Amino acid sequence: MRGQASYFVWLNRSKESVSLDIKSEAGRKILDDLPDGADVFVQNLAPGAAARLGLDADSLRRVHTSLVVCDISGCGSKRLLAGRKAYDLLIQCETGVVSLSGSESEPAKAGISIADMTAGMYAYSGILSALYTRATMGRVPAVEVRLFDALAEWMGQPPTTPATRENSRCCCRCRMSANGHPKAVRFPSATSASPPTPCSGARRARGSRR
Structure with a gap:
C-alpha cells in the first residue's frame, strides 16, 4: 500500500483501527x-502514562467490570527497575541474550525482535487464561507482562549448562557454540573456503529413541 510501511501492513492486516x-x-x-x-x-x-490517562487496569475496571486489561511494559511498575523505559535491544542486552550470539569479541543481538515477540506470546497466553478464568470462575484477573521478565524466563536454560573443556566459562558468558547445542548432539556447520557456509541437521522419521 502506498505510503505505508510493509511491516505495519503485515502486522495489522484485517484489523480495524482508528487514530485519536x-x-x-x-x-x-x-x-x-x-x-x-x-x-x-x-x-x-x-x-x-496509562495511569495519568485513566487507562490503567484499576481505572478501567471501575467502569468496565468484565474487561480483561493487559499492561505491557519493559520492567513493570513495582520492582527494582520499575518505571524505566525499554526497547527490544536494551532488553536483549540486560537479559544476556547478546552474549549468546555473534562472536566472543563482538556479541550480537538476535536476528529478530525476540524480546517484543516473547512478551507478546506471554501476553497472549495470559489473556487467554484471564478469559478462561472469567468464564469459569467469574473473576477477572488483570494481566501484566514485562519484557525483561519474559525474556529472562527464556534465558533460564543457559545458566544450567555445565562447563566443559571447550567451554570453561559459565552462565551467560560462555563461548558461542554457533549452530551446536551444549546439551544435545552437535550438528556443527560445515566449513567452506568462501561464503555462504552450509549448515546441516538430522532428524529421525519416528523421533528420538532411548
Missing part, C-alpha cells in the same frame, strides 16, 4: 466508549 487525539474532548469521548462490549484492552504506553 485523546487530549481533545471528542477524541477522549470516543476512547472512553471503545471498551463498551469489548473483552480485552491492551496497552504498552510509556511508564505511568
